[in-house]
Amino acid sequence: MKQLGFGLMRLPTIERDDKKMIDMDLFKKMVDLFMESGFTHFDTAYGYHGERSEGAFREAVVNRYDRDRFTVTDKMPMWHVERKEDLDRIFTEQLERCGVDYFDFYWLHALNERSYRKCKEVDAFGFLERKKQEGFIRKTGFSFHDSAEVLNTILTEQPEVDYVQLQINYLDWEDEDIQSRLCYEMAVKHGKRLMIMEPVKGGTLASLPPEVSALFKAYAPDVSDASWAIRYAASLDAVDYVLSGMSNVEQLLDNILTMRVLKPLSDDERDVIAQVIDALSECRAIACTGCGYCLEDCPMRIAIPDYFKAYNNFVMFGEPERWSSFSTFRRLGEKGGKADDCIACGACEGSCPQLLPIIEHLQSVAQLIRDETDDE
Ligand SMILES: NC(=O)c1ccc[n+]([C@@H]2O[C@H](COP(=O)([O-])OP(=O)(O)OC[C@H]3O[C@@H](n4cnc5c(N)ncnc54)[C@H](OP(=O)(O)O)[C@@H]3O)[C@@H](O)[C@H]2O)c1
Ligand code: SF4
Numbered sequence: 001m002k003q004l005g006f007g008l009m010r011l012p013t014i015e016r017d018d019k020k021m022i023d024m025d026l027f028k029k030m031v032d033l034f035m036e037s038g039f040t041h042f043d044t045a046y047g048y049h050g051e052r053s054e055g056a057f058r059e060a061v062v063n064r065y066d067r068d069r070f071t072v073t074d075k076m077p078m079w080h081v082e083r084k085e086d087l088d089r090i091f092t093e094q095l096e097r098c099g100v101d102y103f104d105f106y107w108l109h110a111l112n113e114r115s116y117r118k119c120k121e122v123d124a125f126g127f128l129e130r131k132k133q134e135g136f137i138r139k140t141g142f143s144f145h146d147s148a149e150v151l152n153t154i155l156t157e158q159p160e161v162d163y164v165q166l167q168i169n170y171l172d173w174e175d176e177d178i179q180s181r182l183c184y185e186m187a188v189k190h191g192k193r194l195m196i197m198e199p200v201k202g203g204t205l206a207s208l209p210p211e212v213s214a215l216f217k218a219y220a221p222d223v224s225d226a227s228w229a230i231r232y233a234a235s236l237d238a239v240d241y242v243l244s245g246m247s248n249v250e251q252l253l254d255n256i257l258t259m260r261v262l263k264p265l266s267d268d269e270r271d272v273i274a275q276v277i278d279a280l281s282e283c284r285a286i287a288c289t290g291c292g293y294c295l296e297d298c299p300m301r302i303a304i305p306d307y308f309k310a311y312n313n314f315v316m317f318g319e320p321e322r323w324s325s326f327s328t329f330r331r332l333g334e335k336g337g338k339a340d341d342c343i344a345c346g347a348c349e350g351s352c353p354q355l356l357p358i359i360e361h362l363q364s365v366a367q368l369i370r371d372e373t374d375d376e
């Protein structure tokens with residue numbers, strides 16, 4: 001049976017003393033419902049919820065259920081690792097925070113080309129193997145955010161890992177940056193089993209524009225938009241676990257319903273999803289195809305298509321996409337020109353095959369960034 005995993009990154013919160021705290025009463029209730037429904041897997045990490053996720057897991061799960069009734073993944077935050085010794089120190093701290101004496105699954109967290117270099121410097125994969133032999137880890141792996149090519153390099157050089165955790169959802173499946181399909185195929189080629197993160201794209205696929213959601217509703221009026229996304233990820237053969245961050249009881253019950261008697265997608269249902277993907281691309285505020293022709297001549301080194309993509313995501317999906325869009329804006333502004341660095345020279349517009357008014361669109365992006373930053 002494919003498993004629904006309870007992602008402990010988006011737990012219910014309450015305001016206390018001007019701080020956002022995990023709502024432990026509600027979380028415990030959700031844990032009980034989850035366990036009663038037959039699911040048993042939890043996914044935490046060192047940094048989730050301002051480093052409070054592991055402790056919340058201990059209080060709601062470890063202190064209330066026998067160790068053989070649940071499984072858990074924890075992850076090594078490679079960005080906190082400077083020297084080899086840090087690996088042992090952090091791992092020991094994590095066992096204590098979680099209140100367990102072994103992890104069922106333990107990953108190197110959020111690997112990409114750069115953090116993989118660090119992993120090699122400190123022999124993080126050797127560390128995983130050692131902890132596995134010592135009985136502190138049952139299955140090893142890593143979560144991953146980069147291209148299929150980088151994944152190929154890691155899996156070729158580190159063939160001993162058991163699992164890969166990938167971001168997979170129907171909108172990112174063919175996305176050129178995220179490369180969900182290519183990464184999935186690469187992991188399968190290397191014989192790995194998979195856990196899936198972001199099946200609902202962090203919530204965006206549960207809050208579709210009404211005209212897009214109508215396509216799902218016309219086919220199956222009684223099921224949620226989120227259930228289509230969860231089934232899409234769960235229908236893949238090599239997937240053992242679909243993780244979902246669930247921030248209230250309704251979401252939890254809905255995802256339990258979807259996963260308890262999982263029906264793989266039929267061909268007709270895949271057609272409906274294809275229509276939804278097309279409709280979502282029609283809803284884009286800026287009809288940029290990401291071809292990159294405009295980039296050649298920009299004297300300000302503005303990553304025009306990347307700005308447009310993050311802007312489209314924010315306009316289409318609103319609040320659930322806010323964090324991702326704004327961290328993209330920040331990253332782009334650090335790597336190259338900011339949206340409001342545009343000097344309106346017009347060099348880019350002459351090379352755009354879609355004839356887009358790039359200068360005007362960049363002004364809209366810059367305005368959005370100003371408006372939203374002012375609100376903070
Ligand atoms: N290792 C890594 O690098 C990494 C990265 C990302 C995630 N993860 C792990 O993977 C887990 C899953 O990723 P994710 O939390 O991004 O999963 P997700 O399922 O794509 O997104 C979770 C969000 O989707 C919405 N949602 C989920 N089910 C719903 C339903 N039935 N109806 C309506 N809305 C629903 C909720 O949004 P709202 O709260 O906005 O309502 C929820 O917070 C995380 O919790 C974390 O444990 C790991
Ligand atoms: S108009 Fe703006 S975005 Fe276009 S090439 Fe000139 S500086 Fe770059």
Ligand code: SF4
Nearest residue numbers: 288289291292294352
């Ligand atoms: S040339 Fe036009 S369509 Fe192509 S990436 Fe630039 S803005 Fe987008």
